[in-house]
Amino acid sequence: MSDNDGPIIELRGVSKSFGRQHVLDQINLAIETRKNTVIIGRSGTGKSVLLKHIVGLLRPDRGEVYFEGQQIDRLSEAAWVPIRQQISCVFQLNALFDSMTVLENVAFPMTENRRGRLDRDRVRELARRCLEIVGLAGFDPKYPAQLSGGEKKRVAIARAIAIDPPPKVILYDEPTAGLDPQRSDVINKLIRQMQATVDVTGVVVTHDMKTAAEVGDRVLMLYSGHFIADGTPAEVLRAQDPRVRRFAQGTAEPSDISSLLAEQE
Amino acid sequence: MPRRNVMSDPLARLGSGVSSALARFFLNFGRFWVFSGHAIEFIPVELVGLRGWRRLLPQCFYIGTRSVPVIMMTGTFIGMVLIVQGWAQFDAAGLTDRLGAIVVTSLCLELGPVLAGVMLAGRAGGALTAELGTMNVTEQLLALRSMGADPIRHLVTPRFLACLTLAPLLTCYANLMGTLGAFVVYAGVYGGDTEPFWYWITQTVQVWDLGSGLFKSLFFGGAIGLVSCYNGFHCDPGAQGVGQACTQSFVISFILILMLDLFLGLVLNGLYDVWYGFRPLI
Numbered sequence: 001m002s003d004n005d006g007p008i009i010e011l012r013g014v015s016k017s018f019g020r021q022h023v024l025d026q027i028n029l030a031i032e033t034r035k036n037t038v039i040i041g042r043s044g045t046g047k048s049v050l051l052k053h054i055v056g057l058l059r060p061d062r063g064e065v066y067f068e069g070q071q072i073d074r075l076s077e078a079a080w081v082p083i084r085q086q087i088s089c090v091f092q093l094n095a096l097f098d099s100m101t102v103l104e105n106v107a108f109p110m111t112e113n114r115r116g117r118l119d120r121d122r123v124r125e126l127a128r129r130c131l132e133i134v135g136l137a138g139f140d141p142k143y144p145a146q147l148s149g150g151e152k153k154r155v156a157i158a159r160a161i162a163i164d165p166p167p168k169v170i171l172y173d174e175p176t177a178g179l180d181p182q183r184s185d186v187i188n189k190l191i192r193q194m195q196a197t198v199d200v201t202g203v204v205v206t207h208d209m210k211t212a213a214e215v216g217d218r219v220l221m222l223y224s225g226h227f228i229a230d231g232t233p234a235e236v237l238r239a240q241d242p243r244v245r246r247f248a249q250g251t252a253e254p255s256d257i258s259s260l261l262a263e264q265e
Numbered sequence: 266m267p268r269r270n271v272m273s274d275p276l277a278r279l280g281s282g283v284s285s286a287l288a289r290f291f292l293n294f295g296r297f298w299v300f301s302g303h304a305i306e307f308i309p310v311e312l313v314g315l316r317g318w319r320r321l322l323p324q325c326f327y328i329g330t331r332s333v334p335v336i337m338m339t340g341t342f343i344g345m346v347l348i349v350q351g352w353a354q355f356d357a358a359g360l361t362d363r364l365g366a367i368v369v370t371s372l373c374l375e376l377g378p379v380l381a382g383v384m385l386a387g388r389a390g391g392a393l394t395a396e397l398g399t400m401n402v403t404e405q406l407l408a409l410r411s412m413g414a415d416p417i418r419h420l421v422t423p424r425f426l427a428c429l430t431l432a433p434l435l436t437c438y439a440n441l442m443g444t445l446g447a448f449v450v451y452a453g454v455y456g457g458d459t460e461p462f463w464y465w466i467t468q469t470v471q472v473w474d475l476g477s478g479l480f481k482s483l484f485f486g487g488a489i490g491l492v493s494c495y496n497g498f499h500c501d502p503g504a505q506g507v508g509q510a511c512t513q514s515f516v517i518s519f520i521l522i523l524m525l526d527l528f529l530g531l532v533l534n535g536l537y538d539v540w541y542g543f544r545p546l547i
């Protein structure tokens with residue numbers, strides 16, 4: 001399309017605060033087309049906030065967001081619609097619609113956005129195919145409440161790819177949180193498979209180092225409002241910065257422990 | 266950091282507490298009107314398309330049809346008890362023939378619309394807030410937006426329309442059942458004459474009484490729909506936040522119904538006076 005070699009998404013100097021809490025501080029990030037970019041960081045550092053800026057669910061206080069070279073952070077809600085048809089989200093809590101069956105959930109983005117250009121049979125067929133891709137053929141009549149955590153996540157991924165034409169970017173918010181290691185592995189493989197078969201750019205937010213290593217082409221670590229590490233998974237795992245190393249090894253920070261001890265007194 | 270003086274002075278603390286509560290109130294008040302404006306703005310587009318009706322009709326079922334039994338029961342009992350309370354006085358004055366007409370007038374003017382409104386607020390309002398609040402805390406509202414669908418159009422407009430149009434219908438049920446309940450107690454328990462009961466109703470109760478009650482209930486329904494949806498959309502995260510929002514919806518809807526009732530009563534009575542003059546009921 002426009003500039004195929006440039007970054008598909010770019011954040012320039014994005015800052016965001018909630019009241020006195022500064023969550024993002026002058027974030028710069030260029031996301032390359034067809035690569036999986038992983039953002040790691042401890043819970044509550046603002047990873048979800050960062051993702052929400054990419055689909056316009058939050059607006060930056062300062063800074064700009066670009067999609068294929070077009071500035072999108074100041075768009076009206078109506079002007080966002082065509083952008084959002086190219087960027088799909090897999091939410092941390094899946095956000096499947098409880099009142100709809102699995103098939104209706106997956107078909108929803110198509111019935112919503114295509115303004116009746118696709119007839120119902122075609123929509124159903126496409127939705128079924130998306131369910132097949134995530135390995136959930138035959139789950140159509142079930143309701144989200146009847147599914148396990150991993151199955152819900154897979155339905156959410158199916159819904160994310162179920163638009164025609166397929167999305168250019170999928171944002172995954174903690175795709176493996178709350179899943180056992182085996183099911184996490186299924187989701188990790190699925191994310192890789194999406195990249196290969198649907199030819200989509202992935203942005204994955206996670207606090208799981210294993211997911212980061214498996215799905216990431218590039219890993220960045222967010223720490224109190226900015227990135228403190230950036231590189232291939234192997235590079236980040238070998239990083240010298242003690243904050244990155246502690247995260248990668250899953251050890252607590254000295255400050256956490258001292259505050260814990262202070263609480264006990 | 267030195268402690269700020271403001272916080273140590275109890276009076277100043279009270280002042281700042283009140284002013285922040287006021288600020289919050291006005292913030293919510295402003296947001297509520299913007300929210301309502303959006304919901305109303307989408308009514309025309311929702312009513313032309315087939316999809317709008319597909320969203321509206323199920324809501325009518327959940328909000329309206331499911332409320333019919335409880336509202337019919339409330340209406341019946343209120344009609345009955347009004348006869349019970351009025352009988353002795355009217356009997357002493359020799360006016361029992363007119364009791365039915367008085368009861369039905371008060372049902373149409375006040376009790377039917379207000380009770381139907383309150384029952385709708387309790388039964389449907391709480392359920393709406395719980396449903397939308399759950400969707401809010403599980404990111405379903407964000408998911409809608411991220412798919413290019415407007416959550417207000419999808420979720421609020423049909424629910425608002427259903428509440429708005431069904432409140433008058435439910436009021437009719439309350440009025441009807443109240444009248445029948447009154448008749449049953451009047452004739453069955455106290456052995457009153459049946460013919461004058463109906464005669465005086467036709468003589469006393471005017472279309473105006475029925476119409477102004479239904480007109481008011483339109484506002485009650487609208488208020489219930491908007492308040493319940495607004496609270497669901499803006500609840501705090503977690504199950505507790507949803508629960509609190511439900512309670513709050515009911516309380517606010519209830520107070521709004523009574524306030525609107527007073528205000529609309531004043532306006533409608535004023536209009537009646539101007540157009541028709543004074544009307545003696547007995």
Ligand SMILES: Nc1ncnc2c1ncn2[C@@H]1O[C@H](COP(=O)(O)OP(=O)(O)O)[C@@H](O)[C@H]1O
Nearest residue numbers: 018021023041042043044045046047048049050
């Ligand atoms: N809409 C919001 N309003 C106020 N505070 C928020 C909002 N969204 C996120 N936050 C705050 O921003 C911080 C980062 O949140 P989040 O991005 O969800 O963290 P995580 O990295 O775990 O995804 C948290 O402290 C959270 O309380």
Ligand SMILES: [Mg+2]
Nearest residue numbers: 047048092174
């Ligand atoms: Mg998060």
